[in-house]
Amino acid sequence: MHFTLRIWRQSGPQAAGRLERYEIDDINPDMSILEMLDLLNEQLTRDGVEPVAFDNDCREGICGTCGLVIDGVAHGKKHLATTCELRMRGFVDGTTITIEPWRAQAFSVVKDLVVDRSPFDRIIAAGGYVSANVGSAPDANEILIPKVDADLAMDAAVCIGCAACVAACPNASASLFTAAKIAQFSYLPQGQTERERRVVRMVEQMDAEGFGDCSNHGECEAVCPKGISITNIGVMRREYVRALTGQLR
Amino acid sequence: MSLDQPNTALDPRCPSGPLAERWTKHLSEIKLVAPANKRKHTIIVVGTGLAGGSAAATLAELGYNVINLCIQDSPRRAHSVAAQGGINAAKNYQNDGDSVWRLFYDTIKGGDFRSRESNVHRLAEVSTEIIDQCVAQGVPFAREYGGTLANRSFGGVQVSRTFYARGQTGQQLLLGCYSGLMRQVDAGRVTLLPRREMLELVLVDGKARGIVARNLITGELERYAGDAVLLATGGYATAYYLSTMAVNSNASAVWRCYKKGAFFGNPSLTQIHPTAVPQLGDYQSKLTLMSESLRNDGRVWVPMQPGDKRRPNDIPEAERDYYLERIYPSFGNLVPRDIASRQALYRVREGKGVGPTGVAVYLDFKEAIGRLGRQVVTDRYGNLFQMYEEIIGDDPYETPMMIYPAPHYTMGGLWVDYNLMSTIPGLHVLGEANFSDHGANRLGASALMQGLADGYFVAPNTVGHYIASVDLPKVGTDHPAFAAAEREVNARVTKLLSIQGNRTVREFWWDIGRVMWDQVGMSRSEAGLKEAIDTIQGLKARFWEDVRVPGSADDFNKSLELAGRVADFFELGELMARDALARRESCGGHFREECQTPEGEALRDDANFAHVAAWEYRGDDTEPARHIEPLDFEFVELKTRSYK
Numbered sequence: 001m002h003f004t005l006r007i008w009r010q011s012g013p014q015a016a017g018r019l020e021r022y023e024i025d026d027i028n029p030d031m032s033i034l035e036m037l038d039l040l041n042e043q044l045t046r047d048g049v050e051p052v053a054f055d056n057d058c059r060e061g062i063c064g065t066c067g068l069v070i071d072g073v074a075h076g077k078k079h080l081a082t083t084c085e086l087r088m089r090g091f092v093d094g095t096t097i098t099i100e101p102w103r104a105q106a107f108s109v110v111k112d113l114v115v116d117r118s119p120f121d122r123i124i125a126a127g128g129y130v131s132a133n134v135g136s137a138p139d140a141n142e143i144l145i146p147k148v149d150a151d152l153a154m155d156a157a158v159c160i161g162c163a164a165c166v167a168a169c170p171n172a173s174a175s176l177f178t179a180a181k182i183a184q185f186s187y188l189p190q191g192q193t194e195r196e197r198r199v200v201r202m203v204e205q206m207d208a209e210g211f212g213d214c215s216n217h218g219e220c221e222a223v224c225p226k227g228i229s230i231t232n233i234g235v236m237r238r239e240y241v242r243a244l245t246g247q248l249r
Numbered sequence: 250m251s252l253d254q255p256n257t258a259l260d261p262r263c264p265s266g267p268l269a270e271r272w273t274k275h276l277s278e279i280k281l282v283a284p285a286n287k288r289k290h291t292i293i294v295v296g297t298g299l300a301g302g303s304a305a306a307t308l309a310e311l312g313y314n315v316i317n318l319c320i321q322d323s324p325r326r327a328h329s330v331a332a333q334g335g336i337n338a339a340k341n342y343q344n345d346g347d348s349v350w351r352l353f354y355d356t357i358k359g360g361d362f363r364s365r366e367s368n369v370h371r372l373a374e375v376s377t378e379i380i381d382q383c384v385a386q387g388v389p390f391a392r393e394y395g396g397t398l399a400n401r402s403f404g405g406v407q408v409s410r411t412f413y414a415r416g417q418t419g420q421q422l423l424l425g426c427y428s429g430l431m432r433q434v435d436a437g438r439v440t441l442l443p444r445r446e447m448l449e450l451v452l453v454d455g456k457a458r459g460i461v462a463r464n465l466i467t468g469e470l471e472r473y474a475g476d477a478v479l480l481a482t483g484g485y486a487t488a489y490y491l492s493t494m495a496v497n498s499n500a501s502a503v504w505r506c507y508k509k510g511a512f513f514g515n516p517s518l519t520q521i522h523p524t525a526v527p528q529l530g531d532y533q534s535k536l537t538l539m540s541e542s543l544r545n546d547g548r549v550w551v552p553m554q555p556g557d558k559r560r561p562n563d564i565p566e567a568e569r570d571y572y573l574e575r576i577y578p579s580f581g582n583l584v585p586r587d588i589a590s591r592q593a594l595y596r597v598r599e600g601k602g603v604g605p606t607g608v609a610v611y612l613d614f615k616e617a618i619g620r621l622g623r624q625v626v627t628d629r630y631g632n633l634f635q636m637y638e639e640i641i642g643d644d645p646y647e648t649p650m651m652i653y654p655a656p657h658y659t660m661g662g663l664w665v666d667y668n669l670m671s672t673i674p675g676l677h678v679l680g681e682a683n684f685s686d687h688g689a690n691r692l693g694a695s696a697l698m699q700g701l702a703d704g705y706f707v708a709p710n711t712v713g714h715y716i717a718s719v720d721l722p723k724v725g726t727d728h729p730a731f732a733a734a735e736r737e738v739n740a741r742v743t744k745l746l747s748i749q750g751n752r753t754v755r756e757f758w759w760d761i762g763r764v765m766w767d768q769v770g771m772s773r774s775e776a777g778l779k780e781a782i783d784t785i786q787g788l789k790a791r792f793w794e795d796v797r798v799p800g801s802a803d804d805f806n807k808s809l810e811l812a813g814r815v816a817d818f819f820e821l822g823e824l825m826a827r828d829a830l831a832r833r834e835s836c837g838g839h840f841r842e843e844c845q846t847p848e849g850e851a852l853r854d855d856a857n858f859a860h861v862a863a864w865e866y867r868g869d870d871t872e873p874a875r876h877i878e879p880l881d882f883e884f885v886e887l888k889t890r891s892y893k
Contacts (some may be wrong), residue, residue, distance in 0.1 A: 030529050030642075038755065045753045045799050045808065050576035050786055053805055055322065057495040059535045062420055062638070063326040078456035085639050110466055111805040118443070121323050126436040128388045134307045134705045137378070141342060144396030154389040154414060157421060161325055190387040 301679025303704025332419025339802020492760020689837025
């Protein structure tokens with residue numbers, strides 16, 4: 001297969017960026033899109049051009065490191081897949097593919113397609129945990145959790161923190177990411193004592209980082225590689241209002 | 250021997266007395282650091298996976314100052330995240346006869362009697378506390394309708410002791426660990442430094458007192474000083490190029506420490522996992538694991554006739570060889586990983602391999618779908634089936650999966666004593682980065698257990714013991730040892746960038762990977778290993794003359810990162826081959842063709858090799874020295890593993 005690639009190049013956070021055009025040949029349809037970029041970088045290195053910087057690690061859709069906007073869609077057009085899971089057989093031979101980084105006010109570009117997602121870590125640090133020191137845990141089966149609740153918690157907990165939800169949102173909101181963690185703990189008996197503090201601090205941190213608000217576009221759910229539902233955002237809002245009005249006590 | 254002297258005699262420092270009382274006894278005897286004094290001590294933890302993240306969080310809970318670095322952009326992305334199947338614990342919630350002793354025994358036996366009894370028993374003991382801790386953190390393990398925790402049976406054992414969270418157990422455990430870590434970051438007790446790569450260990454008076462790391466965004470070299478250094482940097486199967494590890498997994502941190510005097514334990518002992526998606530072409534950058542849990546319901550087979558090119562569904566039952574069920578009737582498809590992998594290799598060598606390349610075997614769910622119904626199979630394995638279909642483009646509900654072994658885990662690693670301290674005082678090594686606990690073969694669902702055991706329960710106690718036992722005068726980053734270490738790193742980086750040869754780093758990585766897989770992989774011979782050593786030395790020489798690393802040192806430069814790692818793979822790969830050559834026996838994942846029974850099973854040599862081989866670096870132009878830690882089996886009888 002042959003492709004024309006238009007790739008965002010930017011040497012650093014303050015530098016101006018631009019889309020550069022590259023031609024690439026001999027692409028095997030079973031290749032992943034990141035393997036194609038590996039080959040492009042081999043080609044660029046041999047040609048004396050600096051390779052394209054992009055983040056990636058596990059290459060099996062679980063670490064959340066990779067993330068590219070491909071032809072305008074975060075993680076590309078394939079449903080329920082991360083960038084690294086996209087195979088070239090899903091693209092039309094001979095076409096042009098446009099590749100850009102996640103764009104959001106809260107994420108600065110580090111270089112080319114690499115962005116700084118540390119705001120996500122700070123949102124978790126604000127309350128995305130149960131305060132349980134090692135050594136103080138009761139026997140695991142003393143905490144009984146109905147299977148339905150455990151499954152609901154797991155549905156939210158599968159978030160990989162890739163930030164596609166932010167990249168897809170017209171407001172660059174981190175609501176789906178933040179809500180998934182808040183919802184996970186709202187379904188579980190553990191950590192109930194900090195439920196109020198958790199939601200208030202996490203929402204405040206999300207705002208402080210410069211993410212926009214949610215206005216129910218639903219783009220986040222549409223691109224989420226793990227299929228996390230927008231209903232979690234409803235849960236977060238309910239938790240937040242109840243925390244502010246003292247109804248969680 | 251005193252804790253502030255290099256432990257070159259390889260004293261394992263195990264407690265004595267009844268096995269089941271050793272850890273408790275040790276805990277009651279080791280020295281403590283007073284609560285008010287803990288905050289005066291800084292501990293550097295490298296890595297944020299299950300071992301590093303849990304150690305950093307727990308040490309901070311205790312009151313120490315912790316500096317925690319990782320190469321990823323967030324601690325949540327460490328490769329523990331990719332573990333699928335589960336975590337073992339001797340809870341006996343299923344009332345099926347499990348116990349701490351059984352988990353201990355299964356782990357020792359599964360490791361083919363090449364691990365330390367005291368360490369493994371401790372691992373089995375703390376396994377139950379790990380589950381308690383993870384549940385307390387809110388890890389959403391699978392549950393029964395009554396609300397209790399669910400268990401399943403997992404590779405190579407006859408009890409159901411594996412706890413799991415769908416096919417994403419590693420992810421959920423890591424996120425639990427990460428949440429605890431971020432809580433300590435928020436409390437100001439952990440300084441978190443992502444996108445940093447440790448490139449040198451700093452020794453002062455022979456003790457590990459700091460590190461030099463490269464800031465991967467700016468390229469700046471940064472110095473960190475502390476009273477102890479904890480390495481939790483994972484495994485090095487990326488030396489094979491293709492493996493199930495993350496593409497950034499590497500050996501550089503442990504390799505720097507090896508070259509600074511830490512002995513390397515059993516470097517050749519590598520686990521080749523039996524169920525990965527087979528390689529399709531040369532462009533491939535990694536092999537994707539299909540969880541071992543699939544073998545609970547899937548049946549492994551090949552056509553009886555070599556060269557049978559019919560589609561799998563066109564091959565009648567009578568012409569299929571369900572070879573694991575045939576050879577190992579009592580364990581069947583659930584034999585340990587090393588055995589399942591080797592049998593797949595034999596079938597391929599017999600010409601019975603399947604798929605377009607002939608280098609794969611089938612894993613068939615037709616019987617399971619008939620017995621359980623499609624919905625149950627979807628509940629258990631849906632995400633794995635989906636992953637497989639993405640990669641291969643075939644539907645495993647209709648057509649049997651193709652699988653083939655892939656490098657997956659490295660049992661070898663830096664040698665550590667019972668306190669997880671390397672031969673260098675103060676340098677502790679946790680999780681996959683150390684050599685301990687799994688012997689010559691790791692049982693399924695035991696890696697997560699070991700990472701968390703080391704980080705939550707072992708190191709937080711033993712590191713305190715070290716700090717309380719030795720004299721640690723204040724050392725700042727202005728100490729000359731830091732400047733010297735930084736010069737070494739600079740020289741190396743400058744050299745890599747100055748060569749500007751004709752071949753890319755990836756081309757060299759492909760080359761060494763091919764040698765390692767062909768000659769230091771599933772099946773090893775004297776001639777092949779000797780040839781591998783020669784080839785690797787040649788590749789290394791060529792690398793340092795002809796590699797082309799683009800970009801500069803003071804920038805975000807992925808090519809430079811990779812070049813440093815690949816440079817280390819040449820040296821490590823050679824040591825792996827040397828270790829495999831010296832271990833003239835077959836044990837666990839290490840199979841020497843010269844050492845096998847007439848049926849092709851591994852032939853151990855307990856008289857000569859019931860020991861850990863620990864290698865000492867003696868200079869780039871001198872052969873490393875092989876030292877031995879004898880393994881004393883006081884409580885278990887060494888037996889030939891039989892899964893028939």
